[in-house]
Amino acid sequence: MTLTAPRARIDGPATAEALTPTVREQLRRRRPWIVIAIVLVVGAIALLVIQGGFRAPGPLLGPANAAPAGSKALVEVLRRQGVDVTEASTLDAATDLARGGATVLLFDELGILDADALDELAAASERLVVVEPAFDALRTLAPGVRLGGVASGALDDVACDVRAAERAGELSDGQRLVTVDDEAAAEGWRGCFRDGEAFAVAAGPGPSGAELTIVAATTVFENEHVDEAGNAALAIGLLGASEELAWYLPGPADADAGTAPTLAELTPGWVSPVLVLAVVVTVVAGIWQGRRFGPLVVERLPVQVPAGETSEGRARLYARSSARGHALDQLRIGAVGRIAAVLKLPRSAPAHVVADAAAVATGRDAASVGRLLIGPEPSGDRELVDLAVELDRLEHDVAVSVRPAPAGTTGPGPTGPDTRPGDRPDQTGRRP
Structure with a gap:
């Protein structure tokens, strides 16, 4: 999924947007298939009418056929x-x-x-x-x-x-x-x-x-x-x-089956050469555009691939294609999921609800947290890196905010972005 900017203020009341398409939208999406089905039905009806498909059952001039065409x-x-x-x-x-x-x-x-x-x-x-x-x-x-x-x-x-x-x-x-x-x-x-x-x-x-x-x-x-x-x-x-x-x-x-024409006799002479040519072209095109023959992995399976190599490979693909928006979406999706788990929110909670809860838990400004989790795409690599760092700090602050405070401490502790675990003895550990 792609995260987009919220339509309402992040600090306002959280309202869930209806995602179920209406009947009109479903009909609009399926309009081509509906048109094709109507054409097929009309064509079938026309074919039945032309071939006499609505004629009463029984052979023409059948001695037991009581239909108009019977006898x-x-x-x-x-x-x-x-x-x-x-x-x-x-x-x-x-x-x-x-x-x-x-x-x-x-x-x-x-x-x-x-x-x-x-x-x-x-x-x-x-x-x-x-x-x-x-x-x-x-x-x-x-x-x-x-x-x-x-x-x-x-x-x-x-x-x-x-x-x-x-x-x-x-x-x-x-x-x-x-x-x-x-x-x-x-x-x-x-x-x-x-x-x-x-x-x-x-x-x-x-x-x-x-x-x-x-x-x-x-x-x-x-x-x-x-x-x-x-x-x-x-x-x-x-x-x-x-x-x-x-x-x-x-x-x-x-x-007389012996005098009936064979399929080869009924087929025009140009059909066989065209079929042979089509088969040859299909095979050549498959070899030309297809994958190389043989196994893709030389090593015997199962092959263990570290998760870090998979992540790095995907990151290189994003960097090669300059897909900054897609890369940031993946970072935001992961951050939203982990923050929701820490704050004991349901997995189906919308992103703006998670942002509101994160802002309350960390004491940050709700609008800035919303722009961080559901903001516009970065315009360059430097901005992408900065957003990634900010997301990591937000996750850290949320994790620190829910940890229980040491015994005998009262009052608020530090809430800055550089706060690390153990720096906030004032936290009660209660989820907002």
Whole structure:
């Protein structure tokens, strides 16, 4: 701690200054951390909103998901109409159900299935409904059908002879579109619910001759939109064509680990050289700026260092850096502690209280004792030495003042600065 000059007169009433920071001061000190925490919280909330973190639990188009993006409402309606809906969790399960004559609904949201898996599923299915396929899935299952953007609004131009589409008659807003080129049209593909040159639904033969229907958007099957326009009629017409339905949402178990890209393939080419260079620079900087290798002390431990050498070494450091104020602070702190112990004051007593007690015990002027113990910093080495000598004399006088007087003596004794032990037989030994 640094001792500073007292704010009040040293001979006035001793008052303890409150050192506990207020709430405002604590907030001011921690303002940077508070701002950083607020930025992190706001960023996390924004990230959750962008990624749909507040979406109700359950997968998109999950057959048991009752959230707006789920499909539980459609599944319950199909079951009431006698359709046995089975959730297939793996490709093998979906393939087995397809071979048994079940209609298969495929929604590969993350694009997990590769071309071989899609071909296997299409070959085993008689009726396959693919919802919102990605580019790779369209290229595998329907080479002439391509993504065509988003519909401009509700669609009521059926434009095809698909029975489920004719029964629906209209689709709600929020549909995606696909296009059908001439080669696909020649192979038997036709589009339904026209919007310009694109369609919301496309139907045609699959690679193995299966009846394949592509629905470009999930809107038709979602709980939130299934009751709008003719969405429910189209969904029930496509999925209720047979007595059994396999609801297949591919998961991580269907991913082919052999074809997954490695970390090295995903990392840009410049990352590895930069990492190697960073390691080399870190090692070189550590050797350059670090301490020398080997033990700092050659002698075997424990090494005994006299306390006097430690004090002298610290004094030389203070002298080399001209830290007169810090050196005087250490002298004053030690003097205040020793004077407080001699006068039986608590260790927590403020410096100005110790100064008042020392002035009363020695008979000195309270202001001069206060300037000695809690005064300004010295302006030069000579003044520092003089203050050190005065501190030593003050400690001596305080020690003499509390010593018991010899028997048979009365009256005051000498109180000058040069008084030594035994020169004051008038002291009673009582603490003021």
